[in-house]
Amino acid sequence: WEAAGYLPFSRAKIGSFFQETPVLKNPFLEDALLRGYLRRHLPQEAAFSDLCAFGERVANEVDGWGRECEVTPPRLVHFDPWGRRVDHIVTSPAWKRMKDLSAQEGLVAIGYERSFGEWSRVYQMSKLYIFSPSSGLYTCPLAMTDGAAKVIQSIGLSWPVDEAYSRLTTRQPERFWTxxxxxxxxxxxxxxxxxxxxxxxxxxxxxxxxxxxxxxxxxxxxxxxxxxxxxxxxxxxxxxxxxxxxxxxxxxxxxxxxxxxxxxxxxxxxxxxxxxxxxxxxxxxxxxxxxxxxxxxxVASIANMLTITRIHNSISAAAAMRRVVQLARDYATRRTAFGKLLKDHPLHMQTLARMEVETRGAFLLVMEVCRLLGREESGMATQLDAHLLRLLTPVAKLYTGKQAVAVVSEGLESFGGQGYIEDTGLPGLLRDAQVLSIWEGTTNVLSLDVLRSVARSSGMVLHAYFTHAKSLLAGASNVSPLAPAVKAVNGALSELEDFVQIAATRATGYLELAARDLAYSLARIYTGALLIDHACWKGASSSDTYAALRWCEHDLCPVATKQARGCYDLSTAPLDAALVYDR
Ligand code: UCC
Ligand code: FAD
CATH class of the missing domain: 2.40.110.20 (Butyryl-CoA Dehydrogenase, subunit A; domain 2)
Structure with missing residues (x-):
């Protein structure tokens, strides 16, 4: 009976097919652009071996802790059993392990030890980029910890904050503070x-x-x-x-x-x-x-903290995109539909390639900001670098925050229905991405911060922007495969210069309405220039060239496109409001 499967209460027959799951591999070894970027700018063996070992640990150990943090969320205990008010926030053991790990790995400390000189921030942020999607959001306290250390350092390391500074930047877990x-x-x-x-x-x-x-x-x-x-x-x-x-x-x-x-x-x-x-x-x-x-x-004193936390935010945004692309491309080698693997469907590959282009652009834009921060902190920054850092920090934060939601959402779809299922861990990526455009300044508020940076510098931040963006294109003038991309970025830069000149003559309110599109234009054009510059590097691959070409198919200067359509004219604001409240 038993052998013949006639048991009256035998297990339900659910078929023999089980989908192979997507596998998280070493996120450092899986990331061609990250490794290429570091080979170009920070080719030290010590950095490579540390990132490689950390990537291995993230994939095999830390990612599981991140999941544990998600399924064991913190809870608040207001009173002890005898009724005394205690207000204990009880966190999971995994959350506490993240704290120790962060100290040991120097996730804040690296930025202050400066072992790699002007490239120390790039190194630190590369590590955080690998860590972020597996960190159970521990990157949030690390961002604020880094920001606080920066504020204290800029104010001066004297009582009562000297002890705090040493604890925020230590590698000793038992001393580490957030x-x-x-x-x-x-x-x-x-x-x-x-x-x-x-x-x-x-x-x-x-x-x-x-x-x-x-x-x-x-x-x-x-x-x-x-x-x-x-x-x-x-x-x-x-x-x-x-x-x-x-x-x-x-x-x-x-x-x-x-x-x-x-x-x-x-x-x-x-x-x-x-x-x-x-x-x-x-x-x-x-x-x-x-x-x-x-x-x-x-406000001016906490601005240093805002700069650091906004950079961390941008790193987390690029990292979320990278993670979903890594998992999606792995899944495409395991999932079959209509008789072939997903990776053999050109339309599916086009979808993933578009996500990859967005991810690459975000990565280079954020790393550029980290590069500038590192130069400033090591005393190497020129006036141009300082202006660029001020302008590009809000630009990178607002642009990558929005990109992350779009790319992660597309990424979930690439797993079909499974992308919507909680215990795959995938929906959490989207939920966590949604906050990136809200905290640390919403998209509009940061767009206005871009205007503030222009006004406070009497336009010098824009001058730095145009100068540096053009210099990034210089190496590509004789690289014919990149010609369409160079043409697109050059054209967009001219449109942007025209926009700036016209906007300067318009009434107050005009620039405010244009602020978001202006910030997007700054992001897209500069990112295009960075992708082109990277593709010109002697160690670059054909994929680097292809990514630059694809990026430059965007409307690189939406603020000029919309200006031509009269989108910021004085009549627009009341019309927008009338449309919104039309009943
Ligand atoms: O959300 C938060 C924490 C979330 C968790 C952390 C996650 C980190 C990432 C982790 C990834 C997983 S904390 C809350 C964050 N809140 C915000 O970001 C506030 C958003 N609001 C703004 O950004 C506003 O623009 C304000 C509050 C900064 C400024 O508003 P005001 O009052 O209009 O400011 P003013 O009057 O224009 O500027 C006051 C001074 C000026 O300097 P002085 O006094 O010398 O003339 C400005 O130049 O502040 C200076 N200032 C700045 N300086 C203002 N913004 C900046 C800036 N961005 N950089 C340098
Ligand atoms: P509002 O300012 O009310 O904004 C509402 C809307 O109006 C937004 O779309 C905004 O873009 C728009 N808006 C506002 N002003 C303008 C303008 N001038 N022009 C055009 N549009 C405008 N804060 C902390 O201080 N510390 C924390 O640790 C912290 N943690 C957080 C954690 C989470 C999960 C979240 C969601 C928020 C956290 N925040 C924290 C708060 C966060 O920084 C704020 O919510 C955020 O800055 C927006 O402020 P608000 O909520 O008051 O929105």
Whole structure:
């Protein structure tokens, strides 16, 4: 009976076919562009062997921890069993392992040790790029930790932050601290100047106590935070707006009873993605703090942190694209449809190739920003480099954030229905990508930051942009396979120059309406130039040339296209509003 399979309650017959799963291989060895870029700019064996070993560890060990972080999200325990308020944020063992790993691997420290001189940031970010999609979002606290170290370094390593700096940048897990960045309040995350109600009450010893409510605080298990508040004068009055904001440093610590000093965790956010990481609402109820900036210079002082965290954001965006492409191309060698493997369907390959082009462009744009940051920090930056860094940081962040959502979404589709199934781990990639264009400045707010950078520099950032973009094309003038791409970028640069001249003569409001398209144009043209430049390198491959050609088929200068159609004319704003509210 048994042998004949007649058991009345035998297992359901579900067929014998089981799809082979996509396999994550060493993300460093799988990435031709990353290796090519480093061979060109940072050909040191020490960097290669470290990245290769780390890539192996990411694929075989760390990726599993990342998954564990996703399925064991943090939870908040408000009270101990005897009713005392404790506000413990309980995180998974995997999340704690990520912290130790980050210290050991020097994921923040590398940027401050500067063992590779001006290329140290490129090296650090290459490591984070490999790590990010497997990190269970641990790259979020690392970004803020890096940003805090940068702010402290720029202010000066003296008491009370010298100890914090050494902990943020150490490789010793038992000493390593992470930092939070508490800027957002209920009234405004973009408009921090109007939205910040937190007050800083001066104490007799020169320190302060902070009282306020921080609406979004990520990786809230941090050891310290940088935050903004308004100093109260003797009458309790504060200065409104940006001029009233100062930068503060506070430690997250507990009293003998286990209670947080001066902080209550109101609740954890219930989020679309980034669920691996706690994001909390915090009541600051007398948090002991030290003022780090001059009074009223809070926003300008935290700008260094914003630069670093926005670069990390861009790295995570490029990394998310790279990861989905790596998995999709592996899957295409294992999945059969209509009698052949997916990789043998030209239309499917075209789809993946388009994702690859976007990923390559994002990678080169972000690495360019890292290169400039490294030059600035090692004292090598020219004025042109400094201008480019200021302009390209928001450009890269806003452009790659949007690209990541599009590419990861397309990537999910390339797994068919399985791309929509939770326990494949794939949907989490899309959920986590969606935040990249929201936090650290939304797309519009960063587009306006691009305008701010132009205005504050009296146009010098644009001058640097045009000069450098043209110089990137110089090596390609005699490379005939690249001719169509060079022609497209040159044409787009001319259109952009024309746009800038015309826009300068228009009424206020014109540039604001054009801001997003201008930022996209800056991103696409510059990325085209970077792809061309990379394809001219003597070690480049035919795929590098092909990627440059394909990229340059984009509308590289949408701001000129739309300007020609009258999209930013004075009549447009009321028409847009009328369309939106048409009932
Ligand atoms: O979201 C957050 C954390 C998420 C978790 C971390 C993830 C990291 C990536 C991980 C990947 C997995 S933290 C919250 C982030 N929030 C924002 O990004 C705020 C968005 N809003 C803005 O960016 C606004 O533009 C503001 C708040 C920066 C500025 O608004 P205001 O008040 O209009 O500013 P002002 O008056 O134009 O500028 C005030 C000063 C000026 O300098 P001074 O005082 O010397 O004249 C500006 O030049 O700040 C200077 N400034 C800057 N400097 C403003 N923005 C910048 C900048 N980007 N760079 C340099
Ligand atoms: P709003 O400013 O209300 O924006 C709403 C919309 O209006 C957006 O589309 C925006 O682009 C648009 N808009 C706003 N101003 C303009 C303008 N002038 N012109 C055109 N369009 C405009 N913050 C922290 O400080 N610390 C954290 O750790 C932190 N962690 C976060 C974690 C997560 C998961 C999320 C989702 C957010 C986190 N934030 C954190 C908050 C985040 O930085 C803000 O939500 C973000 O900056 C946007 O601010 P807002 O929510 O007030 O949106």
């Amino acid at each position: 930092s939070g960045q508490w800027m957002t309040e209920r009234q405004g995350g973009s408009d921090v100047a109007s939205g910040t109600e937190t007050v800083a009450v001066p104490q007799t010893d020169g320190s302060y106590k902070l009282h306020g409510f921080k609406w979004f605080t990520s990786a809230t298990d941090a050891d310290m935070a940088l935050t903004l508040a308004r100093v109260q004068d003797r009458t309790g009055a504060t200065t409104p707006g940006s001029r009233g904001l100062s930068l503060f440093y506070g430690e997250v610590s507990r009293d003998e009873g286990g209670r947080l000093k001066g902080i209550e965790v109101q609740r954890l956010k219930d989020k679309l993605g980034t669920r691996q990481m706690p994001t909390a609402e915090l009541l600051l109820d007398g948090l002991p703090a030290h003022r780090l900036s001059e009074e009223g210079k809070g």
